[in-house]
Amino acid sequence: MKPSIPQGTRDFSPSEVRKRQYILQTIRTIFERYGYQPLETPSMENLTTLMGKYGEEGDRLIFKILNNGLHEKKDADKKNLNEEWQKLLEKPYSTPVVTERALRYDLTIPFARYVVMHQHELAFPFRRYQMQPVWRADRPQKGRYREFWQCDCDVVGSTSLINEAELLCIYQSAFHHLAVPQVTVKINSRKLLAGMAAIAGHESQMMDITIAIDKLDKIGWEGVTKELHNRGIDAEGITKIQNIISLSGTNDGILEQLAQLMQEHQCTIGLQGVEELKQTLQYYETLKSSDWSGTIAVDASLARGLNYYTGIIVEVTTAAVKMGSIGGGGRYDDLTGLFGLKGLSGVGISFGVDRIYDVIEELGLFPEALESGCKAMVVNFGGENETYALQVVQQLRNAGIATELYPDAVKFDKQMKYAHKRNIPFVLLLGDEERAQQLISIKDFRTGTQQKLPLAEVIQHLSNE
């Protein structure tokens, strides 16, 4: 049979896994440094945990898992099975007889579920980070898969804006360590968006307005105007919205203008949004490190799709590569309320690992050392030389040097080609001559140079590389 993998999934080859691990490890270190703790949740959740949390579109995209043990069902259930199967083909495809579990759709809802279930053993504020794959029954496109990794970092149980400011620091620090250039973290507040909707005279349509202006980058102001009109916003309202989101200047300047506008309209929630942004940026100024090159930019047009956000929202982009956002997040006031735990505010951010990978790859910024995990290969000359080589290779490993011995005493040429293809930087030769002299010939593949050294010096040489 012809081998294949399911639609929208990918194999990750050794070098790709190395590169992704490098990204995850870099981010993990930063998370830990800010006191966040690792959490993992099951690949599958009960369907009832997930349904209704991601909107109508989301429900459709949840990967349902067929119940196992169907043969153990009662006869009454079996009779219904055909009917249930028919229903399965209809929206929203969920019938308990056929499916009662589903694959994880994101990391946020399982996190909320976890917090509610473990509320009595957790110390609040609870900070956790989570890096796991998620699944969506979406139609695959470029940069869109049915299985992909998410990398989230959230804190619940604190309303302090210090959390927001620290998360901004985590972004800046992580991208600094990954050497991603020209990073901008756009920041806005849902409260400001709510204020804007009120000023436009369409307070109840904040979501419609949000969805429309979220597309500004993509379809331009003309497209947004059309979209707003289609969503029932009148011309006067549209003008007012445009006035607000087209504000530009320094962060302080924009916030000052916004404060004035909100003041004129006596918009309490909008003013609150401005105050929160000011406070967050003030904390950030105190926390920030001088070697971070990224910037923070107040952007009144930033909207973000997810509808559970209620406060500050952020989104990360890099101007170095033409690419959508590489991270985003925000505050949600009542996420755990869905599971019966009210009044627990949280704020979190997410790293778009796949896109970050693409950015770093495109800019050629992955460290060279990731290319091969193995530092040296010992050529196999067979016979007594092989025995000697086995001893040497193990001593190198014990000294912490990743080494492999070519397992077969095949033609020299073939062994060299293998080492070259594997990107192994050093080749060690232990033949009759070297064995007699108790020396090792070490060849640097990158320069083509070769020298004969005692084992101790070889170990030192390789350790210093």
Added chain:
RNA sequence: GAGGCAUUAGCUCAGUUGGUUAGAGCGUCGGAUUGUGGUUCCGAAGGUCGUGGGUUCGACCCCCAUAUGCCUCCCCA
């Protein structure tokens, strides 16, 4: 969920207005070269032309269905 394009060797792609044995480059393998890789030269292997139907004397080519990839919309990461 809607519309469009594509699928030929391991990879990137030619190809025939439907007509006997389907081609190239790269890669792979073997040899020149059994202690020196990237270069060079010689040779070889490798394809039921995505899958299943249909039209036809005859289909890689035309029609239908289906799978997968990509693009636009929707939505989003």
